[in-house]
Every structure is written in C-alpha cells, then in structure tokens.
Amino acid sequence: MKVFGFLLFILYTIIAPFIQFLFYLAIFLSPRARRFHELRLRADIEIKTLEVPNNNLYWLHGASVGELDQAKALAREIKRREKNCLLLLTWVSDSVTERNLIDSPCDYHYPLPLDGPFSYNLILRTFRPKKLILFAWDTWAWLIRSAKSSNCQVYLVCATLGDTSSRNKGVLSYFTKLIFSWLDGVYPAHSILEKDFLSILSSKQKSLMKTLGDTRFDAVVQRIQNTKPNLHFQDWATKNRKFHEGKLNLVFASTYPNSELGIIEWLSTTRLKGRISLWIFPHKIKKERLDTIQERVQSSAWSLSKFSENKPESEIQLMDELGLLAYAYQHANLVYVGGGFQHRIHNVIEPAYFGNPIFTGRKIENSSEALVLESLHGLFRYLSMMELLLDLELKIVNQFDFSEIRLRNKNFVLANTGASQRIYEEIWKHPKV
Incomplete structure (x- = not known):
C-alpha cells in the first residue's frame, strides 16, 4: 500500500508544475492571483539578501490567520525557553496581512511558495531550520519531503483531521498515509480526533502520536486577558447596552452573504x-456589501446603523471595523459563528471563553473544539x-435556561490552556521551568 502512495506522490510531482503553470496564467486574469504572486516574488527577493546568524532556527x-494564532502562541513559549533562537513564520492564505503579524514574536515572516520539488530550496538553504512545526492540517507533500531531505525534523501539532475529510478516504488516503509516514510526530488538538489519525498512521508511528492540545486556547486567553479594545468601542458598547437594557444581545460573527440574507x-x-438587539460582523468588510445589508434592513421595521456612524441606539449594529469581534463576545447573550454553512466553522474559542452558547452550521468536523463543545x-x-434562526427564536420565547451551558463553555476553554508548554516539552524534550 505504501508503494501505491508513492506512485500517487510521483503523479502529484508530475502534475505540480502544470498547476503552477495554470496559476501563472491566472496572474493575468485575477487581481487576487496577481497579489498572491507578487507577495511571493517580493519574499524571494528579500530572502536572497538575508544573512541569517547561526543561532538555532x-x-x-x-x-x-487561525493557524498563525496557534503558531504565535507556541512561538512565545519557544522564545521564553530559548531567548537566542530565531523563528521563521510562514503561511499560505492571502487573508493574512501585516496586521496579523504585529504581535508575532517571530524573527522572519514570509508567505509559503507554491508546493513543488524545488519550491523550498531557497528557504532551506538560507535559514537552515532544525525543526519544522506544521499547525492543524497543512501538510504539503514537497514541503515535508524537502525539509526531511535537509535533515530538518517535521512535526504536526494542534492536528485536526475530521472524519469527513477527503484526505482520509479512498485513493487519497494512501497519499495521506505516505505523507504522514515522513512526520517525526503527530499531536492531535483533542482526544476526540485520535481515531481519525490512528487510521492513517503505521504501527510504528502510532507511538509518535500524543494528544497535546491546541495552542489557540493559549493565544485566545492571553489576548483577551492582556489587551483591551479601543476606548471608542468601550464607550460605544456601554451606551448600546444602556439603550437596549433588558434585551438579549445576539452577536452574529463572521457572516457570509447567504447567512446575512x-x-x-x-x-x-x-x-x-423589542426583546433582542443584534451586532452583525461580516466575514469580509466591503462597502458595497454593507450598503446592501443596510438598504434591505431599512425597508423593515428594524433600525440599523453601521458602527462607524456611532448610533448605539439602533437595534441592529453592522460592524464595519476590524479587531472588535473578540471583545464583542463579552457583551453577547447568544452567538452565531459563521463558516459552518460554507467551508468550515470559524473560531469558537473566543465566544466560549465568555460562556456564550454557540449556534452554527453543520460543517464543524475540522474544529476539534467545536466538536467537543457540541458534545457538551x-x-x-x-x-x-x-x-x-427559528430554533434560536423558539429557545428565547420558551426562556431556555442557558446558565449551565455558559459555565461549561467557559470551563472548557480554561481547562484546555497550556498546550504551548506541553508541545514544547514534547518536541524539545526539555524539563518544565
């Protein structure tokens, strides 16, 4: 079966240049593809000018963005233990911006090249990393193969692999098994996911698997406890809750167009x-989209305003400023988290930290914390x-008692902190300090 997986790897290697060729064609047609390419071109130029010290890297x-939060939490722990080490942080998604890197303790930050047999030569030659730590599920075949060929240990941490994942089914499962056979350790985010990994790990590798948790819990708790929203939001939120005293505040987080409709x-x-107020946080803030929502709601009996208009008395607030969602949850009674009706649910740790009951769509298999919260x-x-929405309304009308849920959700988050320390101690085999 491993031979079949290797044949798929060869096929993937043959197809990879063709995919890259199609991407280069897309550069001329898609502004998004062009920006994706330009960021990597600038990264290559900058990396070629670097003189990286011989410190452990x-x-x-x-x-x-979510996986970068996980990475930054572990990076803080590494820096705490090894002050003179250097850290390189990479990512794929074009949703990552400079704003997501402001609080990063890493020394170098670059987007990852397109996967291929020669894609990582520049990075490996320049930085000479001793360990490559992959987060959640991003296991590019040539990334792992190239790192291993450069005597770099590779680990998958905060690992997630839902039972509905195509990588664990059919022909692709053989390819996945081959890729995972190159890893030096697999550390699931939660014990509920262990069964998914056991089915693709060899007998030898099963001894390398250990559930160590999700560093995102550390990142969320640290951010909430150590930072505050801007003073304008604090003042606005106080006024809004005073205007709507006695009403339940529903926060709709990371909404997509279909959900908004x-x-x-x-x-x-x-x-x-008259019994609820709403704060809506669109997944992407675009003026045309916000204007459309505002126009459609204004034809109803509800009052709506954008956060930037500073009208806290409106029943519905359309949040058009970034960086506020995590702090909004403390003012919520019930929370909808988006992504569950699209590709995958967004962050549920933040609302759970404040004890919020969470409502979402069906696609939660890639989120161990969402699966556990559902079981609770x-x-x-x-x-x-x-x-x-109809069930949410029914629960409110029938005065459903959410008090035990609030306590369980809050305790779930607090009980799962400390993954950064556990992962460091397992991979680096250092004693606690």
Missing part, C-alpha cells in the same frame, strides 16, 4: 422585536440558516 507554518428574511417575521451541549448546529 525553527520554522513554524500555518495555513491562515437569511437574517434579513427572519427579521421580517420574528416575534422577538454548548454548541448547536443546523442544516440551514433559517432552521437555526
């Missing part, structure tokens, strides 16, 4: 007017947005 890689449709029929009855998932 470790490479941390995460796919997108569902909310607008629901507002025209709900019996909860602290998260409710639905097949459609309208089903979700």
Whole structure:
C-alpha cells in the first residue's frame, strides 16, 4: 500500500508544475492571483539578501490567520525557553496581512511558495531550520519531503483531521498515509480526533502520536486577558447596552452573504422585536456589501446603523471595523459563528471563553473544539440558516435556561490552556521551568 502512495506522490510531482503553470496564467486574469504572486516574488527577493546568524532556527507554518494564532502562541513559549533562537513564520492564505503579524514574536515572516520539488530550496538553504512545526492540517507533500531531505525534523501539532475529510478516504488516503509516514510526530488538538489519525498512521508511528492540545486556547486567553479594545468601542458598547437594557444581545460573527440574507428574511417575521438587539460582523468588510445589508434592513421595521456612524441606539449594529469581534463576545447573550454553512466553522474559542452558547452550521468536523463543545451541549448546529434562526427564536420565547451551558463553555476553554508548554516539552524534550 505504501508503494501505491508513492506512485500517487510521483503523479502529484508530475502534475505540480502544470498547476503552477495554470496559476501563472491566472496572474493575468485575477487581481487576487496577481497579489498572491507578487507577495511571493517580493519574499524571494528579500530572502536572497538575508544573512541569517547561526543561532538555532525553527520554522513554524500555518495555513491562515487561525493557524498563525496557534503558531504565535507556541512561538512565545519557544522564545521564553530559548531567548537566542530565531523563528521563521510562514503561511499560505492571502487573508493574512501585516496586521496579523504585529504581535508575532517571530524573527522572519514570509508567505509559503507554491508546493513543488524545488519550491523550498531557497528557504532551506538560507535559514537552515532544525525543526519544522506544521499547525492543524497543512501538510504539503514537497514541503515535508524537502525539509526531511535537509535533515530538518517535521512535526504536526494542534492536528485536526475530521472524519469527513477527503484526505482520509479512498485513493487519497494512501497519499495521506505516505505523507504522514515522513512526520517525526503527530499531536492531535483533542482526544476526540485520535481515531481519525490512528487510521492513517503505521504501527510504528502510532507511538509518535500524543494528544497535546491546541495552542489557540493559549493565544485566545492571553489576548483577551492582556489587551483591551479601543476606548471608542468601550464607550460605544456601554451606551448600546444602556439603550437596549433588558434585551438579549445576539452577536452574529463572521457572516457570509447567504447567512446575512437569511437574517434579513427572519427579521421580517420574528416575534422577538423589542426583546433582542443584534451586532452583525461580516466575514469580509466591503462597502458595497454593507450598503446592501443596510438598504434591505431599512425597508423593515428594524433600525440599523453601521458602527462607524456611532448610533448605539439602533437595534441592529453592522460592524464595519476590524479587531472588535473578540471583545464583542463579552457583551453577547447568544452567538452565531459563521463558516459552518460554507467551508468550515470559524473560531469558537473566543465566544466560549465568555460562556456564550454557540449556534452554527453543520460543517464543524475540522474544529476539534467545536466538536467537543457540541458534545457538551454548548454548541448547536443546523442544516440551514433559517432552521437555526427559528430554533434560536423558539429557545428565547420558551426562556431556555442557558446558565449551565455558559459555565461549561467557559470551563472548557480554561481547562484546555497550556498546550504551548506541553508541545514544547514534547518536541524539545526539555524539563518544565
């Protein structure tokens, strides 16, 4: 079976240049692809000018913003233990911006090249990393193969692999098994995910698997406890809650257009007017999209304003400023977290930290924390947005008691901190300090 996996790897290697060629064609047609390429071109130019000291250097890689939060939490622990080490942080998604790197303790920050047999030569030659730490699920075949060929140990931490993942099914499972056979350690984010990894790890590798937790818990708790939102938001939130005293505040986080349409449709029929207020945080803030939401709601009996308009008395607040969502949860009574009706649910640790009951769509398999929260009855998932909203309304009308859920969700987050320390001690085999 390993031979079959290797044949798939050869096929992947043959196809990779063709995929890169198609990407280069897309540069001429897509501004997004062009920006993706330009960021990597600038990174290559900058890396070629670097003179990296001979200090121990470790490479941390995460796919997108959420995984970078995980990486930054571990990076702080590494820097605490090894003050003179150097850290390289890479990512794939174009949703990562300079703003996401402001609080990074890493020394070097670059987007990851497109995967291929020669893609990582420059990085490996320049930085000479001793360890490559991959977060969650981003296991590019040639990234791992190239690192191993350069005598760099490779670990997958905060690992997630949902039972619905295509990588664990059919022909692709053989390719996945081959890639995982190159890893020096696999550390699931939660014990609930162990069964998914056991099915693809060899007997020898199963001894290298250990559930060490998710560093995102550390990142979330540290950020919430050590930072505060800007004074304008604090003042605005106080006024908003005073205007709507006695009402339940519903926070809709990371909403997508289809979900927003569902909310607008629901507002025209709900019996909860006068009993609730809403804060809506769109997944992406675009003026045209915000204006469309505002126009459609204004035709109803509900009052709506954008956060930037500074009208806290409105029943519905359309949040058009970044960086506020994590702090909004402390003012919420019930929370909808987006992504569950699209590709994968967004961050549920932040609302859970404040004890919020969470409502979402069905696609939560890639989030171990969401799966555990569901098992604790602290998260409710639905097949459609309208089903979700109608059940949410029913729970409010029937005065559903959420008090035990609030306590369980809060305790779940606090009980799962400390993963950064556990991962460091396992990989670096250092005693506690």
